[in-house]
Amino acid sequence: MAQKNDIAIAEQTDKVNNNEVVIHIKGLKKSFGDKEVLRDINLDLKRGENVVVLGRSGQGKSVTIQCIAGLLTPDDGELDVFGEAVTEMNEDELKQLRIRLGFLFQSGALYDSMTVRENLEFPLTRVLKLKDQQEIDQRIEEVLEGVGLADAADKMPSDLSGGMRKRIGLARTLIVKPEIMLYDEPTTGLDPITSREISELILNMQRKYKTSSIIITHDLECAKITADRVVVMNDGEYIAEGSYEELQASDNEFVRSFFNEQK
Amino acid sequence: MAEQAIPAWKKWLEGIGEQGVFFTRFVRNIFAGGFEWSEFMRQCYEIGYKSLTLVGITSFIMGLVLILQLRPTMVDFGAESMLPRTLSIALIREIGPVITAIICAGKIASSIGAELGSMKVTEQIDAMEVSGANPVQYLVVTRIIATAFMVPLLTLIGDVIGLFGGYIAINLTDDTSFYLYFHKCIASIEFIDFIPAFIKTIFFGFAIGFVGCYKGYNSNKGTESVGIAANSAVVTASLWIFVIDAIAVQITNLLYY
Numbered sequence: 001m002a003q004k005n006d007i008a009i010a011e012q013t014d015k016v017n018n019n020e021v022v023i024h025i026k027g028l029k030k031s032f033g034d035k036e037v038l039r040d041i042n043l044d045l046k047r048g049e050n051v052v053v054l055g056r057s058g059q060g061k062s063v064t065i066q067c068i069a070g071l072l073t074p075d076d077g078e079l080d081v082f083g084e085a086v087t088e089m090n091e092d093e094l095k096q097l098r099i100r101l102g103f104l105f106q107s108g109a110l111y112d113s114m115t116v117r118e119n120l121e122f123p124l125t126r127v128l129k130l131k132d133q134q135e136i137d138q139r140i141e142e143v144l145e146g147v148g149l150a151d152a153a154d155k156m157p158s159d160l161s162g163g164m165r166k167r168i169g170l171a172r173t174l175i176v177k178p179e180i181m182l183y184d185e186p187t188t189g190l191d192p193i194t195s196r197e198i199s200e201l202i203l204n205m206q207r208k209y210k211t212s213s214i215i216i217t218h219d220l221e222c223a224k225i226t227a228d229r230v231v232v233m234n235d236g237e238y239i240a241e242g243s244y245e246e247l248q249a250s251d252n253e254f255v256r257s258f259f260n261e262q263k
Numbered sequence: 264m265a266e267q268a269i270p271a272w273k274k275w276l277e278g279i280g281e282q283g284v285f286f287t288r289f290v291r292n293i294f295a296g297g298f299e300w301s302e303f304m305r306q307c308y309e310i311g312y313k314s315l316t317l318v319g320i321t322s323f324i325m326g327l328v329l330i331l332q333l334r335p336t337m338v339d340f341g342a343e344s345m346l347p348r349t350l351s352i353a354l355i356r357e358i359g360p361v362i363t364a365i366i367c368a369g370k371i372a373s374s375i376g377a378e379l380g381s382m383k384v385t386e387q388i389d390a391m392e393v394s395g396a397n398p399v400q401y402l403v404v405t406r407i408i409a410t411a412f413m414v415p416l417l418t419l420i421g422d423v424i425g426l427f428g429g430y431i432a433i434n435l436t437d438d439t440s441f442y443l444y445f446h447k448c449i450a451s452i453e454f455i456d457f458i459p460a461f462i463k464t465i466f467f468g469f470a471i472g473f474v475g476c477y478k479g480y481n482s483n484k485g486t487e488s489v490g491i492a493a494n495s496a497v498v499t500a501s502l503w504i505f506v507i508d509a510i511a512v513q514i515t516n517l518l519y520y
Contacts, residue, residue: 069393070393071389071392071393095395095397096395098392098393098394098395099395101393103390103393103394105386105389105390106386107385107386109385109386109387109389109390110387111382111387111390111391112385112387122391122394122396123394123395123396126297126394126396126397126401127394127395127396169390172394173394176394176395
């Protein structure tokens with residue numbers, strides 16, 4: 001227990017001492033046709049920090065992280081990852097950036113024609129170009145143990161439950177040891193117990209792999225467990241920012257109603 | 264504000280442009296290195312071996328039916344002995360390649376369109392892309408090359424099975440030896456019958472793979488889109504087969520006659 005506390009204190013000290021901004025977003029805008037989804041998004045993510053973006057469904061929370069990963073191109077604004085503008089990157093530069101980014105999709109997005117082992121091997125052999133089978137097996141074993149599914153290696157994704165798929169999706173993302181993790185609704189569609197387990201797993205994995213994370217969710221429990229800082233989004237803008245406890249006591253009507261509605 | 268409708272011709276031109284960009288990505292990724300051999304072999308098995316029964320049955324029936332339909336007319340003209348020659352030329356030049364390609368368009372283009380469409384809907388393609396892997400190289404290049412490789416092979420096998428079907432049909436009414444029948448079939452085929460027909464099947468295969476991949480890879484996000492991608496892949500690939508066939512016949516005639 002004492003050792004656990006020491007680790008937690010050391011991590012907090014690291015965070016305080018390390019103010020390097022790994023993601024810088026300023027005035028980000030994105031529209032789909034006539035619908036303005038992101039109006040003016042401003043956010044800085046520091047190294048080792050977990051930022052949770054809270055907001056109602058369909059408000060464009062996921063669009064922000066899709067822009068960060070280069071899956072969508074913003075209409076306007078600054079978007080720098082590791083000090084480089086994502087919008088000015090060519091295909092090769094984007095590929096190099098993506099190796100340092102991890103993205104956990106809402107559904108887990110497991111390759112359903114492959115077994116769990118093949119899913120985990122895929123980024124190792126295609127992205128990191130690892131050839132040593134012993135090293136590959138060792139990494140797979142380690143990451144599967146990390147997510148608590150050591151015996152699932154030979155299962156097909158269709159044989160897994162929703163929670164297990166999310167865990168394997170997380171394992172596949174973490175296996176390349178990314179520096180930044182982007183989570184898209186990691187607990188949506190799960191029962192409260194599994195949601196809590198996934199939230200705790202996110203926190204443990206963040207501590208183990210020392211990643212910086214943006215977590216998109218509307219699950220307050222997930223935000224409470226994982227967040228160093230919470231931003232609340234409404235109508236294409238971030239309207240409030242602070243710790244979970246600060247936002248709980250916010251004067252802003254939307255923030256207050258958001259927190260109270262989910263109690 | 265009401266959304267302005269985009270004119271059909273603009274949409275059509277946009278579609279042509281998108282296909283051009285997709286084709287460029289495909290070509291660039293062939294030469295990008297790191298060819299996915301194991302996935303290519305898997306696709307050859309899925310596309311080739313698993314279509315063999317369907318192509319075989321269809322070709323056999325085509326050979327059988329053609330002889331049964333031709334025979335009365337040929338008998339009237341006293342040209343019954345020409346049946347093997349007529350069948351082999353018709354089958355190898357035109358009917359074999361087109362029928363095989365149409366069967367493959369129905370089976371392969373729809374299956375590729377549905378598979379990639381479903382991967383798009385379930386964000387598997389996005390997951391591949393965002394991990395830094397190359398989905399075009401893994402999913403598109405392997406499927407298009409496997410189709411362009413397997414459709415000609417399936418056509419060759421289909422042609423032989425079709426000729427065998429013809430042999431059975433002839434023997435329903437006459438007594439022709441296996442050796443004599445196939446000797447007549449092979450003796451009547453020349454270089455210009457076989458090579459252009461073989462080359463066009465490579466283009467048929469390419470069109471089937473390309474259209475299937477394009478429709479699936481660019482499908483919208485929604486379960487309905489999977490069905491639309493599969494359906495649209497079959498229709499477009501079938502249309503392309505006839506267009507390519509018409510062009511191939513013209514080129515062959517210009518070059519050899």
